[in-house]
Amino acid sequence: MKYGLFSDVHSNLEAMTVVAEAMKSEGVQDYLCMGDLVGYYANPVETLDLIESLHCWKIILGNHDAGCIGTTDISRFSAPAADAIRWTQKQLKPQHFDLLKSLRLREEIGEIQLVHSSPFQSEEWHYLTKLEDIERNFRYFQGFICFFGHVHKPFIAEQKIDGTVRFLEEIETTLQKDCRYIVNVGSVGQPRDGNPQTCYVVYDSDTKHIAIRRLDYDYETAAKKTLQAGLSDYLANRLATGK
Numbered sequence: 001m002k003y004g005l006f007s008d009v010h011s012n013l014e015a016m017t018v019v020a021e022a023m024k025s026e027g028v029q030d031y032l033c034m035g036d037l038v039g040y041y042a043n044p045v046e047t048l049d050l051i052e053s054l055h056c057w058k059i060i061l062g063n064h065d066a067g068c069i070g071t072t073d074i075s076r077f078s079a080p081a082a083d084a085i086r087w088t089q090k091q092l093k094p095q096h097f098d099l100l101k102s103l104r105l106r107e108e109i110g111e112i113q114l115v116h117s118s119p120f121q122s123e124e125w126h127y128l129t130k131l132e133d134i135e136r137n138f139r140y141f142q143g144f145i146c147f148f149g150h151v152h153k154p155f156i157a158e159q160k161i162d163g164t165v166r167f168l169e170e171i172e173t174t175l176q177k178d179c180r181y182i183v184n185v186g187s188v189g190q191p192r193d194g195n196p197q198t199c200y201v202v203y204d205s206d207t208k209h210i211a212i213r214r215l216d217y218d219y220e221t222a223a224k225k226t227l228q229a230g231l232s233d234y235l236a237n238r239l240a241t242g243k
């Protein structure tokens with residue numbers, strides 16, 4: 001099965017449109033989304049409608065989605081993020097709230113685990129970036145591979161049969177059947193790894209081939225709409241630098 005995996009769209013319609021088109025033309029058979037559909041940017045309604053039109057097999061609940069439906073306290077968010085959630089709540093229609101309310105913190109498809117933040121204490125929204133934390137998180141899921149989002153920086157971490165863990169340098173490779181993997185699929189709507197290009201992952205569960213894809217999109221329009229909506233200029237400006 002060829003999966004298209006994406007996360008942290010954050011209501012960035014320009015980026016999601018490019019990613020949806022690219023996944024379709026690459027022949028993706030099933031779509032999996034790791035959450036944070038809304039928050040930060042100016043097109044929550046259109047972005048949710050587009051994601052719904054993909055008929056994703058699984059969508060995970062992100063902390064911004066949870067903030068939007070009131071199951072996570074947004075007083076812990078930064079001021080621009082909390083403002084964007086309050087603004088988003090005014091835009092959404094009942095069916096969008098219903099969609100967000102239907103999402104779960106974890107999903108499993110055979111050997112594939114999906115979470116938004118981390119396998120360990122998924123509801124605490126930890127940021128999983130350090131190798132020692134990733135090493136510990138391999139104990140908190142079963143199966144071959146865990147995909148997640150939340151940190152907005154794509155990477156592939158590999159655990160060998162002897163337990164040692166390392167980051168892979170390749171962004172496209174064939175995974176080893178006797179290893180296990182934790183993969184961050186990056187962010188569609190707000191990359192933070194210094195590359196402003198939008199990001200998604202294609203994974204073939206039969207051949208074990210995986211690729212982190214980066215594509216140009218019109219971040220200037222996304223930034224302009226952010227300012228027009230009265231949302232934060234900090235959020236608008238960071239799209240150009242990917243930081």
Ligand SMILES: [Fe+2]
Pocket residue numbers: 008010036062064150151152
């Ligand atoms: Fe996010």
Ligand SMILES: [Fe+2]
Pocket residue numbers: 036062063064116149150151
């Ligand atoms: Fe998140």
